[in-house]
Amino acid sequence: MAFEGLSSKLQEAFKKLKGKGKLTEKDVKDAMREVKLALLEADVNYKVVKDFINTVSERSVGQEVMESLTPAQHVIKIVNEELVTLMGKTESKLNVSSMPPTIIMFVGLQGAGKTTMTGKLALYLKKHNKKPLLVAADVYRPAAIKQLQVLGNQIDVPVFSLGDKVSPVDIAKAGVENAKKIGADYVIIDTAGRLHIDEQLMDELKNIKEAINPNDIMLVVDAMTGQDAVNVAEQFNASLDITGVILTKLDGDTRGGAALSIRAVTGKPIKFAGVGEKLSDLEVFHPDRMASRILGM
Amino acid sequence: SFSRPVDEELLEELEEALIMSDIGFQTTTDIINLLRKRIKEKKVSDAEEVKKLLKEIIIELLGNEVRNILPEKTLAVYMVVGVNGVGKTTSIGKMAAYLKNKGYKVMLAAGDTFRAAAIDQLEVWGNRSGIDVIKHQEGADPAAVIFDAIQSAKAKKIDVLICDTAGRLHNKKNLMEELRKINKIIERECPDAYKQTLLVLDATTGQNATIQAKQFMEVSDVNGIILTKLDGTAKGGIVIAINNELKIPVKMIGVGEGIEDLQEFDPTAFANALL
Numbered sequence: 425m426a427f428e429g430l431s432s433k434l435q436e437a438f439k440k441l442k443g444k445g446k447l448t449e450k451d452v453k454d455a456m457r458e459v460k461l462a463l464l465e466a467d468v469n470y471k472v473v474k475d476f477i478n479t480v481s482e483r484s485v486g487q488e489v490m491e492s493l494t495p496a497q498h499v500i501k502i503v504n505e506e507l508v509t510l511m512g513k514t515e516s517k518l519n520v521s522s523m524p525p526t527i528i529m530f531v532g533l534q535g536a537g538k539t540t541m542t543g544k545l546a547l548y549l550k551k552h553n554k555k556p557l558l559v560a561a562d563v564y565r566p567a568a569i570k571q572l573q574v575l576g577n578q579i580d581v582p583v584f585s586l587g588d589k590v591s592p593v594d595i596a597k598a599g600v601e602n603a604k605k606i607g608a609d610y611v612i613i614d615t616a617g618r619l620h621i622d623e624q625l626m627d628e629l630k631n632i633k634e635a636i637n638p639n640d641i642m643l644v645v646d647a648m649t650g651q652d653a654v655n656v657a658e659q660f661n662a663s664l665d666i667t668g669v670i671l672t673k674l675d676g677d678t679r680g681g682a683a684l685s686i687r688a689v690t691g692k693p694i695k696f697a698g699v700g701e702k703l704s705d706l707e708v709f710h711p712d713r714m715a716s717r718i719l720g721m
Numbered sequence: 722s723f724s725r726p727v728d729e730e731l732l733e734e735l736e737e738a739l740i741m742s743d744i745g746f747q748t749t750t751d752i753i754n755l756l757r758k759r760i761k762e763k764k765v766s767d768a769e770e771v772k773k774l775l776k777e778i779i780i781e782l783l784g785n786e787v788r789n790i791l792p793e794k795t796l797a798v799y800m801v802v803g804v805n806g807v808g809k810t811t812s813i814g815k816m817a818a819y820l821k822n823k824g825y826k827v828m829l830a831a832g833d834t835f836r837a838a839a840i841d842q843l844e845v846w847g848n849r850s851g852i853d854v855i856k857h858q859e860g861a862d863p864a865a866v867i868f869d870a871i872q873s874a875k876a877k878k879i880d881v882l883i884c885d886t887a888g889r890l891h892n893k894k895n896l897m898e899e900l901r902k903i904n905k906i907i908e909r910e911c912p913d914a915y916k917q918t919l920l921v922l923d924a925t926t927g928q929n930a931t932i933q934a935k936q937f938m939e940v941s942d943v944n945g946i947i948l949t950k951l952d953g954t955a956k957g958g959i960v961i962a963i964n965n966e967l968k969i970p971v972k973m974i975g976v977g978e979g980i981e982d983l984q985e986f987d988p989t990a991f992a993n994a995l996l
């Protein structure tokens with residue numbers, strides 16, 4: 425793997441520096457080069473990397489190196505702490521409505537994993553003795569409705585659809601009404617993938633939001649996303665004021681630096697992670713684990 | 722307008738632009754070093770000229786020719802592979818229309834028997850351009866679907882058979898082995914066919930795309946890349962690293978979800994969009 429060893433590279437950078445002492449500006453600069461490389465290789469956004477390096481450098485220069493750690497270990501410790509701070513320290517929960525049903529809307533780029541994730545979340549809720557309803561509001565992608573129906577069928581969760589000739593706003597509204605009628609306590613709305621720069625389709629999402637007032641608006645993001653993750657997240661957030669992020673395809677071998685970028689630019693928590701194609705492949709997101717993954721440690 | 726000087730600041734800006742386009746740190750460094758050398762050799766002192774030089778380097782790295790997926794002979798069998806959600810099925814729908822417009826007789830094989838409604842999705846695309854789709858049930862053996870499709874393509878004197886496959890992450894060993902098995906069947910059933918494996922990459926993907934390419938190369942002879950979703954703000958710079966390092970050329974690009982949103986790959990246009 426590209427940098428299985430940020431640790432070993434840092435050891436290398438500090439080879440000359442034996443024993444304990446203070447970290448000088450020069451030591452830190454050498455180390456930061458390696459950290460920067462590691463973060464860029466992990467797809468963390470360039471601007472986010474720069475800010476991050478500044479923060480870590482400031483904290484590191486002049487630090488007493490603790491007895492139990494080598495200078496390399498010490499810098500790694502600081503890097504890790506700052507990463508965890510940035511990622512958010514604790515797990516985040518769903519926003520639950522005081523008056524059921526709780527409405528959750530999924531948005532994101534094409535192919536990110538939204539539809540699959542609606543199925544996963546429905547199964548997760550079902551396992552927690554909730555009664556979810558899936559709503560098929562993607563009227564554009566070929567066979568999107570069928571896809572959701574197949575998934576709903578697999579987990580025995582009802583799927584509300586009005587076909588693909590009705591506007592997504594009307595489908596969403598009718599979906600929420602239907603949830604009330606059948607006594608579902610969660611409504612999960614699948615929307616079509618779209619580009620953050622597609623004004624018309626972004627307006628459609630705003631209109632859905634306006635119409636149904638969701639408790640959670642989840643931006644679903646592919647963990648393999650590169651530098652563009654910040655553009656996507658910034659614009660979805662600016663249009664919709666998202667409440668959370670879901671990272672998919674973490675079962676791959678990507679470092680997942682997008683997680684850090686998105687967190688840094690939106691400040692919104694990552695709530696869940698998709699770790700496979702099966703509907704049971706859902707995990708509650710652990711920010712601290714993500715920090716280690718990004719650094720390859 | 723007055724021109725800016727050629728200094729470190731300019732080079733840093735260009736470096737930043739390259740990294741932001743997902744080219745990757747190593748390839749970016751290589752490119753900037755080469756650029757420095759050429760600036761010196763050619764005694765360039767104008768910032769706009771530097772930009773031009775940089776574009777030239779990128780175009781060289783990509784191989785300066787417009788490329789496409791037209792078959793060299795028929796029967797041609799195209800396998801379309803890639804990780805989940807990159808745009809395989811959609812690209813096949815567009816490719817089919819593109820090839821049909823060029824006068825080829827095209828057939829599709831629904832080799833993704835796994836993803837919910839993947840077969841229906843491909844059928845919608847087949848219908849859009851009036852092209853037959855060979856399919857089995859959801860859950861069927863993909864190799865058997867491909868086998869049937871080849872027989873049918875031979876019988877109907879098809880020019881190009883395009884096979885959809887399920888999205889698979891390259892680190893899933895058994896799924897990658899499945900591709901190897903399908904390749905063997907194609908090799909056995911039509912040894913004289915013009916065979917192409919096209920890897921679909923999503924332009925929004927970062928550094929992981931290189932690993933994807935490497936792993937798919939292990940089980941298939943990957944002949945080309947289809948780079949999708951270039952209609953967004955992602956630049957897809959990683960293909961420069963892949964072309965450079967792994968010698969897999971980009972052949973087509975996806976620029977939207979419509980049937981006509983597929984274009985032949987033009988390195989010059991790509992470089993222009995990048996900077």
Ligand SMILES: Nc1nc2c(ncn2[C@@H]2O[C@H](COP(=O)(O)OP(=O)(O)OP(=O)(O)O)[C@@H](O)[C@H]2O)c(=O)[nH]1
Nearest residue numbers: 534535536537538539540617673698699700805806
């Ligand atoms: N390996 C893996 N595959 C996933 C994961 N989540 C989704 N997928 C796959 O990614 C592909 C795209 O998933 P979809 O759920 O259709 O994505 P989408 O965002 O709804 O796509 P559009 O509606 O077209 O925008 C499918 O092949 C899914 O099986 C995951 O966590 N891991």
Ligand SMILES: Nc1nc2c(ncn2[C@@H]2O[C@H](COP(=O)(O)OP(=O)(O)OP(=O)(O)O)[C@@H](O)[C@H]2O)c(=O)[nH]1
Nearest residue numbers: 534535805806807808809810811888950975976977
């Ligand atoms: N904007 C844009 N969207 C695209 C492009 N190509 C494909 N898509 C969209 O990306 C999503 C996923 O496309 P698919 O063709 O289903 O991808 P796939 O690789 O077959 O997915 P799996 O079979 O699930 O692995 C769909 O919503 C497509 O409409 C493109 O060039 N631009």
Ligand SMILES: [K+]
Nearest residue numbers: 535646806923
């Ligand atoms: K994607």
Ligand SMILES: [Mg+2]
Nearest residue numbers: 538539562568
């Ligand atoms: Mg979907």
Ligand SMILES: [Mg+2]
Nearest residue numbers: 809810833839
């Ligand atoms: Mg597909």
